[in-house]
Amino acid sequence: MDLHQLRCFLAVAEELHFGRAAQRLGMLPSALGRHIRLLEEDLGTRLLARTTRNVALTEDGAALRDEARGLLDQADTLAARFRAHSRSQASSLRVGAIDSAAAGLLPLLLHDFREAHPEIAVQLLEDKSIRLLPRLLSGRLDLAFVRPPEHPDAALDFFFLFYESAVVAVPKSHRLARREKLSIQDLAEEPLIVPERRSRPHSHDLTIKLFTEAGLQAQIAQVAEEKQTIVNLVAAELGVAIVPRWTARMATKGVRYIPLKASGALAMNKLPLAAAWPRGSRDPLRDDMLAVLQRNLAAYAEQA
Known part of the structure; x- marks a missing residue:
């Protein structure tokens, strides 16, 4: 049984709507439906009763929904424990930033972060938001400073920082x-x-x-x-x-x-800057950098 397929099923079982479940998972409804069909084939039973307007759980689907929640919670807890252990032993942090943040925010933040954590090496990658976000999702970056997308991926957390002048x-x-x-x-x-x-x-x-x-x-x-x-x-x-x-x-x-x-708010709220990281991940080094960022955010924003 594939855990990703199980997550897809649980989203549909809780939403009872393919469109909402797909949006929650950040994927296309057609791809979501394909994963559900594969899971049903693997288990040899129908889990959902579908019509053109409604989605309902079968008896087997209702039973699997309850079991799936516990199983996925255990899997997430196990993965988080090992990731946290790995990151607690790490001595480097991989950070991405768009060009203006790399020129302005990062020098300020890294100066303050190094004073608190001189033993941590920070690897920097400067690129556009559309290239940094996939690197976060794939685990190639731990933290990124980006323009938040209009439709953010459900697998990422975003923390708004300020608007650049x-x-x-x-x-x-x-x-x-x-x-x-x-x-x-x-x-x-x-x-x-x-x-x-x-x-x-x-x-x-x-x-x-x-x-x-x-x-x-x-x-x-x-x-x-x-x-x-x-x-x-x-x-x-x-x-x-x-x-x-x-x-x-x-x-x-x-x-x-x-x-x-500009008069009024004409030139405001046009260039938002946000910190982004994988949702649900536990990373002591990243959290330490975010803590430094939050403590000094007002001072950084004055220079933006």
């Missing part, structure tokens, strides 16, 4: 470069360099939404995938870009970063 990257020779602040209206006719949406949806939508909320049309001149490439294109005087404030730490000759002026 936005600034405007302009060429130093640009007519706006001497300004102390810029508004969206100041950029109305400027060619814009924006991130590719598939890989950086939050950063891409930041520019589009700011212009839309100001009643303007964004004049997109260039799309680029990497933040450093965007800044280099600004330095080459191909346009201006709206980027997280921590991008300013990626020193690039010929670029000036100017605070974005």
Whole structure:
């Protein structure tokens, strides 16, 4: 009997709805149905009575539901105990971060974490959220600092940290470069360099939404995938870009970063940053880093 198939069955048995059960498990209903059929074939009995509108448990299904809960609880407890033992003996922590967090938050956090835990080595991986999240799910990362997805995976826990501030990257020779602040209206006719949406949806939508909320049309001149490439294109005087404030730490000759002026909450809640880790996992080293993060979060947020 496959434990994953058993988890699938238990979700359906508790929800009595394939769509809700699939959403709870973070999988497609068709894949969920396939696992249930395989379990029924393995056990040689029908567990669910299905119609086009309803799902009900058979007598065998009801019996298995009660047994499955206890069995899966035992399996989870056993796995957690061995993972915790393994991590308690570990001397390294694998942390992933998007580029702006790697430039801004991570140096602050690692400085404070090392003071408390000088014996722990931290392995860092900088990448996009869409590549970091699968690494968490596969166990290749212990913790990641990402843009939280619109539909988060049920197998991950997310802890919202703060919203990063936005600034405007302009060429130093640009007519706006001497300004102390810029508004969206100041950029109305400027060619814009924006991130590719598939890989950086939050950063891409930041520019589009700011212009839309100001009643303007964004004049997109260039799309680029990497933040450093965007800044280099600004330095080459191909346009201006709206980027997280921590991008300013990626020193690039010929670029000036100017605070974005906006009325009300116009420039707020566009660039959320969150910590993410595998749900239900027990990891003393990760929890120690999260504790340092929570203690100093207000100070970190002031610099975002």
